[in-house]
Amino acid sequence: MSSDKIVLYTAPTPNGITVSILLEELKATYGIPDYDAVKMSLNQADRGKVHNQVKADWFLELNPAGRIPTIVHHDVPVVETSAILLYLAAQFDKEFKFSFDPIKDPYNYSEQLQWLFFTHGGIGPMQSQANHFIKFSTEDIPYGKKRYLDETKRLYGVLAIRLQDREYLTGPGRGKYALADIKAYALVSKAWFIDIDLGEWPPLKKWVERIAERPAVQAGETIVTW
């Protein structure tokens, strides 16, 4: 029989912590799900040498893209941060503490998808490319550095407009801390890595500080470390 326990393949990166933050929030609220975190190597030089490397054959069978985060639940893999967040919410967030009911609350559910897609399709890839060109590229390519840094900052500006008169990205009134916040927080809170000063967008800075205070966020961010 397949286990109820979730296995989370992860690393201490913005994409990795996205999932462990939600898992910790769910555990703090409902006492479930039980999960094990397995730290994966993202280092290409470890390929073929280290068992838990993201391009190892056994891992590619779980996620053909060879990327973390990946979860396995009841022997079934789920990949892509936002798809994992939506899966975990559907399975475990029965009181919609961190999500919205797609049937009874379709407007807020739709907004949740909109902000998840905005972050998953926009900030995630742009910030990753900015990280690459600024921190990891073996060539110095000023055009690439500027292009992706400017684009990341433009998208942060959009979040800041959204947060001008609300505390969280989605939900009625001033908003409710939910999936879209977790997805965006995991990225925006790591802006320091490429020297982006969140002081440029006061509502965004306050939102990061507000979320960072949550014990489950602190636990989720440190589930595995470098």
Ligand SMILES: N[C@@H](CCC(=O)N[C@@H](CS)C(=O)NCC(=O)O)C(=O)O
């Ligand atoms: N779109 C994917 C991106 C995942 C991703 O880029 N993961 C990185 C770490 S943050 C990774 O596994 N990189 C390993 C590699 O590229 O070999 C998601 O949202 O899950």
